Amino acid sequence: MTSSKTAKLLLEGRGSFLGMEKGCFVVKDKHGEVGRYPLFEKEIGEVILKSGNAVSTGALSSLGFWGIDVLITTQRGRPVAMLKSLDDDSHVKTRLCQYEAVNNEKGVHIAKQFVFGKFDGQNKILRKYNLTTHDSTY
Numbered sequence: 740m741t742s743s744k745t746a747k748l749l750l751e752g753r754g755s756f757l758g759m760e761k762g763c764f765v766v767k768d769k770h771g772e773v774g775r776y777p778l779f780e781k782e783i784g785e786v787i788l789k790s791g792n793a794v795s796t797g798a799l800s801s802l803g804f805w806g807i808d809v810l811i812t813t814q815r816g817r818p819v820a821m822l823k824s825l826d827d828d829s830h831v832k833t834r835l836c837q838y839e840a841v842n843n844e845k846g847v848h849i850a851k852q853f854v855f856g857k858f859d860g861q862n863k864i865l866r867k868y869n870l871t872t873h874d875s876t877y
Contacts, residue, residue, distance in 0.1 A: 750766060751787075752791075
């Protein structure tokens, strides 16, 4: 029986470091305390890095190789980037649904609403500055 990847590795204190040593992810904080997470136990499902921490490229490549997502956030926790393995093909299903939506009237209607919304927003700005607006009827 295999264990599922459930643990989240969180580096939130400024000055923490994530690296690799002897098949383990190693987290060192600014006080010198060390946490070890064996790579082959496959417990880690996601790593969350807050601004102000350091990561070795070896650790990043191991995370990518083992399909572990890395979320990078600001110091206040606002997500700014996500690193995924090149082998992660979860986006393929999304793209297929988008392509299928082209043949579906509902998809075309939604796309038109995006365009009309953009026109409407631009016209509001033009009206604010007493400039000529554009007709957005289709």
